[in-house]
Amino acid sequence: MDLVAVERGQLIRQEALRLGFDDVGFAPAEEIGEEAGHFKRWLGRGYHAGMDYMARNVAKRTDPRKLVEGAKSVVVVLQNYMPPRNEKLESGLKLAKYAYGRDYHKVMKKRLKKLMSFIQSDVDTAAEGRFFVDSAPVLERSLAIRAGLGWRGKNTSLIHPRLGSFVFIGEIILNIELPTGKPVKDACGGCSRCIDACPTNALMSPYQLDANRCISYLTIENKGDIPESFKGRFDGWFFGCDICQDVCPRNWKARPHKDPDFSLRTEFRDMTREEWMTMDENIFDDIFKGSPIRRAGFSGIKRNLKFVTEDQSQPPC
Structure with a gap:
């Protein structure tokens, strides 16, 4: 191992942790072979649903060197966002x-x-x-795996041995040599809790997620109506879904984050169901300023709230 590369890695790691990241690893900037094949098969099955952007720039997604000329290494950082167990909407x-x-x-x-x-x-x-944070054609989980920061769980999430799967991923693609992380062994074993718990059967099989059936996709990226066939299955999830992560044993022992930026907003926690249902666009713009919830838009959130309210009044199929 190049001693200069090792020293660089140590300096970068120390600073990343000082800045508040929870772990950092390094991956070579090269074509992601096996993961690229998995991604292309996923696209071929149409599992990306209406996310057409996923099918664009496939070459860039599978090779960081096509994003940054002369790239040699990728710094991958993780940010824990696991909240305290009792933090939820009233x-x-x-x-x-x-x-x-x-x-x-x-x-x-x-x-x-x-x-x-x-x-x-x-x-x-x-x-x-x-540097990127879910803002460019990058297979972030694949790079994190290559950087030795965890393994791909059966629910397709990155699972870190200590942090679990409630982590944000960011990366810096660089033109300098850095040490390469050691692979982390897949520790899911015979567990299938995530697959068994998915109420819409979006997890078709281990490591295979069909976004067409995923509550997260249906309530965020989906621009059309939510299919009536899913009535009775959402259990109140109106923006995203954490079911397959909540049931994962690796998250049961994960420590909550200590970052106030990711704490549950007081407005979200205290709003009554009636206030959620009756808010207008002006209230939406005010309350959700600087929130990722804005991605679904006002009409999307209202659609979701209407669906889950009706959803909870019907028994699951």
Whole structure:
């Protein structure tokens, strides 16, 4: 191993942790072979549903060097967002934990920008690159796996041995050599809790998620009506869904985050179901400023709230 690369990695890791990231690893900037095949088969089956953007720039998604000319390494950071066990909405409605607080894109990009500046000033003045947080055609989980930060769970989420799966992923693609992470063994074993718990059968088989049936897709990315065939299955989830992660034993022992940026907003926690249902667009714009919930839009949230309210009055099929 190149000692210079090792020293660079140590400096970057120390600074990343100081900035508030919960773990960091390094992957080579090269074509992602086996994962690329898995991704292309997923697309071929139409499991990406209406997310047409996933089928674009496939070459860039599977090779970081096509995003950053001269790229040699990828710094991959993880940010824990696991909330305290008792943190939930008083209304009984359910919101994906990643949307409890501030928009993670903004929080993490700010930290990655600082990390990039540190690399260029204190690690290698010749360093050049780009940083991303779910904002470019990058197979983030695949890079995290290659960086030794966990394995792909049967629910398709990245599972970190210590942090579990409630983690945000960010990366910096660089033109300098860094040490390569060691693979983490898949520890799902014979467990199938995530597959068994999915109320819409979106997990077709281990490691195979059909977004057409996924509550997260249907309540966020989906721009049309939610199919009537899913009535009685949402159990109050109106933006995203954490069921397959909540039942994962790896998350039962994970420690909650200590970052106020990701804590449940007081407005979200205290709103009554009636207030959720009757809010107008002005209230929506005010309450959800700086929140990832804005991705679904006002009409999308109203659609979801109407669906889950009717949904909870009907028995599951």
